[in-house]
Amino acid sequence: MSCLRERADGRMKLSVIHVLEATVGGTRRHLLDLLQHIDRERFYQSVICSTLRDKRFIKDIVWMTSVGIKTYIVQMKRNISPLADAIAILKVYAIIKRACPDIVHAHSSKAGLIARIAAKIAGVPVIVYTPHAFAFFMCNSHVVRTAVVCVERFLGLFTDALIAVSRSEMEVAVKERIVHPRKLFLIENGIDFSKVQYSDEARLMWRSKWGIPKDAPLIGCVGDFRAQKGQQYLIGAMPIILSKFNNAYLVLIGVGERERMLRELAMKMGVHSNIIFETSVRDDWSVYSAFDVYALPSLYEGMPYTPIEPLACGFPVVLSDVVGNRDMFEAVASAYEDASKMIKLDQPKSCEALSQAILYFICNDELRSEKMRKVRREIVIKLFPLERMIEKTQKLYEALLFEKVVPS
Numbered sequence: 001m002s003c004l005r006e007r008a009d010g011r012m013k014l015s016v017i018h019v020l021e022a023t024v025g026g027t028r029r030h031l032l033d034l035l036q037h038i039d040r041e042r043f044y045q046s047v048i049c050s051t052l053r054d055k056r057f058i059k060d061i062v063w064m065t066s067v068g069i070k071t072y073i074v075q076m077k078r079n080i081s082p083l084a085d086a087i088a089i090l091k092v093y094a095i096i097k098r099a100c101p102d103i104v105h106a107h108s109s110k111a112g113l114i115a116r117i118a119a120k121i122a123g124v125p126v127i128v129y130t131p132h133a134f135a136f137f138m139c140n141s142h143v144v145r146t147a148v149v150c151v152e153r154f155l156g157l158f159t160d161a162l163i164a165v166s167r168s169e170m171e172v173a174v175k176e177r178i179v180h181p182r183k184l185f186l187i188e189n190g191i192d193f194s195k196v197q198y199s200d201e202a203r204l205m206w207r208s209k210w211g212i213p214k215d216a217p218l219i220g221c222v223g224d225f226r227a228q229k230g231q232q233y234l235i236g237a238m239p240i241i242l243s244k245f246n247n248a249y250l251v252l253i254g255v256g257e258r259e260r261m262l263r264e265l266a267m268k269m270g271v272h273s274n275i276i277f278e279t280s281v282r283d284d285w286s287v288y289s290a291f292d293v294y295a296l297p298s299l300y301e302g303m304p305y306t307p308i309e310p311l312a313c314g315f316p317v318v319l320s321d322v323v324g325n326r327d328m329f330e331a332v333a334s335a336y337e338d339a340s341k342m343i344k345l346d347q348p349k350s351c352e353a354l355s356q357a358i359l360y361f362i363c364n365d366e367l368r369s370e371k372m373r374k375v376r377r378e379i380v381i382k383l384f385p386l387e388r389m390i391e392k393t394q395k396l397y398e399a400l401l402f403e404k405v406v407p408s
Helices: 025-037 057-066 082-099 109-122 142-156 167-175 200-210 231-244 259-268 285-290 308-312 325-335 351-362 370-383 386-403
Strands: 012-020 043-049 070-073 103-107 126-130 161-164 184-186 218-222 249-253 275-278 293-296 317-320 343-346
Touching: 012 025, 012 082, 012 109, 012 386, 025 043, 025 057, 025 103, 025 386, 043 057, 043 082, 057 070, 082 109, 103 109, 103 386, 109 126, 109 142, 126 386, 161 167, 161 386, 167 184, 167 325, 200 285, 218 231, 218 285, 231 249, 231 259, 231 351, 249 285, 259 275, 285 308, 293 351, 308 370, 317 325, 317 351, 325 343, 325 370, 343 351
Parallel strands: 012 043, 012 103, 043 070, 103 126, 126 161, 161 184, 218 249, 218 293, 249 275, 293 317, 317 343
Antiparallel strands: none
């Protein structure tokens, strides 16, 4: 099954269908980067997506349609739902059967389940899967985790390539025997750095909007309000930080089901007057200019975009030592002798460790100097270019379909 389309040079254009349920955060960002930057002379891309997770994705669908990207809406439920999942598989199968793509690329766990089964039944030549953090990372029960791992192993039998966005995620895939090692490929997330840079004007504008003095220490965190991101530990760290700097502030940027819980926690801990919840910002990278320190106390990741962006603006970053996050530290350490001047890894789920790591940067003016800002930006530009991510993805698509050889 293949419907290759002819290119201007007479060669065939590959058809790729992306399937996505998790239309939020880094998964959404990754998909949009592929749609915008993959060579349209070499590839014809279309999208099957759900709008249940985040209604704001409808704006992205409007953009896709405006630039000629065919989009199909199939509602997929985030949680396990046998009947709804079976219906979604049938609908995705019907679309794939009509579109006859060369490659189906499934993103995140639920779409990974639905799309891979549908694509296998439809006889798609190449099936690609990017987990963007495995679903079993969030399982607290050993029994449930084991079951989810077994499902991933089963789906891995008819997956031609599993793309890990970080080396530690790749190591987990090997350890858990999700797919054969020859099917594993490392393609780290990349950033368009032309969009992300420090601005004095943006710093003043955002601080004025939030009512934060220009010289007050400001900690920032960007991420949806869900359990994975661990914002509650940042709120829990604030009493310790305020005991040292009573004019410090925390800005939490995002939306999500845990917003009310986080607001109530801030009230309970008596730090609500020093915490701003910013829920109206999306895809506006100028906010990073307002921060002094960026913190992301995640419980797990694939490889997050948001720590790269404040580093590109020149600010230090504090991360929990978990899959995906630790790769950031290791990458910087490979390029800079004293990585701890740029990134601190702290113990996950520890308010004390988190507060001490943040205070380390707040107390040291030299580490937030203009000189260090320039060094941080130079390093992350070399480490995480978007162009590399796009080119490696394109080469992998072509190798899987035509060469059956791993591209160098």
